[in-house]
Each structure stands twice: as structure tokens, then as C-alpha cells.
Amino acid sequence: MFEGKGQLKRLNLSGVLPADFGNLTNLKELDLTSNYINGSIPSSFSQLHLVILSLSGNRLSGEIPNGIGEIGSLEELVLEANQLDGHLPENLGNLRNLKRLVLNANNFTGTIPETFGKLTNLTEFTIDGTAISGKIPGFIGNWSKLEKL
Structure with missing residues (x-):
């Protein structure tokens, strides 16, 4: 599908x-789904021109680095089933090409940032199993391509 695939999923990788x-x-x-990777997401990932970043099912902790919101080519950001925490970075709203934003089963807190209203290409947004609170943002009604919420 893409040149430059890095699929290392389900290989029992650790570190x-x-x-x-x-x-x-x-x-x-970059797909490292279902391994035993711990630590945090390196800020150096912001230098990549990724279309897909999938790190689900690991033991990642800490916050999502702000630099992830600078990967303008990103179409899929899948970070479910980790131990990530903190507030969702507002600049994830800059990812205008994003189709899938899968963040469920983490320890996020706070509210869904207003900047997420710019994510009008989303087809999937999942955030269940987190400590996100507040009102359901009205801008979700503008996500006209949404198939899974």
C-alpha cells in the first residue's frame, strides 16, 4: 500500500x-501493535512523514508528544490500550488529513479540545475507557464523514 512500511506487530518485542x-x-x-513496548512516545516522531502510526496494545506511558500534531500527513493515529495519560494535545486538531483517531483504553484526563473541531475528515473517533470528562462537544456534529463514534 505505502512505500516505507514498518510493520512490527505481534512480535513480542520489548523495550x-x-x-x-x-x-x-x-x-x-509504523505499526508496533501488540508488543511489550514501554516508555514514552519519542518527540522525534514529529520529524516523520507518516500516514499511519499504530502503537496500540503496548505499555506506553506519559503524554502524547505535542509534535505528533505536526505530522500533517497522518491519516491514522491508533494509540489504544496503553497507559498514556495527561490532557489530549490541542494541536492534534491540526491533523486535517486524519481519518482514524483511536485513543480508547488509556488514562487521559480533561476534556476534548475545541481544536478537534477541525478534524472534519474523521471516520472513526474512539475515546472510551479513559477519564475524559465534560460536555459532548457540539462540533462533533460537523464530522460528517464519521462512521464510528
């Missing part, structure tokens, strides 16, 4: 995500 992955500037897809 931390290497910051040097940020040097893989031709990488379009």
Missing part, C-alpha cells in the same frame, strides 16, 4: 521506542 526512529524520514507506516 522502549528508539528516538532514532525519527531519522526514518521515508517511513509512511
Whole structure:
């Protein structure tokens, strides 16, 4: 599908995500689903031109780095089933090409940022199993391509 695939899912890999992955500037897809990776998401990932970033089913902790919101090519951000926490970065709302935003089963707190209203290409948004609170944002009604909420 894409040049520069990095599919390393379900391989029983352990350790931390290497910051040097940020040097893989031709990488379009990074899928490390269902391994035993711990630590945090390196801020160097903001240098990548990824279309898909899937790190679900690991033991990642800490906050989502603000730099993830600078990957303008990103269409899928799948971080479910980790131990990520903190507030959702407002600049994720800059990811105008994003179709899938899957954040469920983490420890996020706070509210859904108003900037997410700009994510009008979303077809899937899942945030269940977190401590997100507040009102359901009205802008969700503008996500006309949404298929799964």
C-alpha cells in the first residue's frame, strides 16, 4: 500500500521506542501493535512523514508528544490500550488529513479540545475507557464523514 512500511506487530518485542526512529524520514507506516513496548512516545516522531502510526496494545506511558500534531500527513493515529495519560494535545486538531483517531483504553484526563473541531475528515473517533470528562462537544456534529463514534 505505502512505500516505507514498518510493520512490527505481534512480535513480542520489548523495550522502549528508539528516538532514532525519527531519522526514518521515508517511513509512511509504523505499526508496533501488540508488543511489550514501554516508555514514552519519542518527540522525534514529529520529524516523520507518516500516514499511519499504530502503537496500540503496548505499555506506553506519559503524554502524547505535542509534535505528533505536526505530522500533517497522518491519516491514522491508533494509540489504544496503553497507559498514556495527561490532557489530549490541542494541536492534534491540526491533523486535517486524519481519518482514524483511536485513543480508547488509556488514562487521559480533561476534556476534548475545541481544536478537534477541525478534524472534519474523521471516520472513526474512539475515546472510551479513559477519564475524559465534560460536555459532548457540539462540533462533533460537523464530522460528517464519521462512521464510528
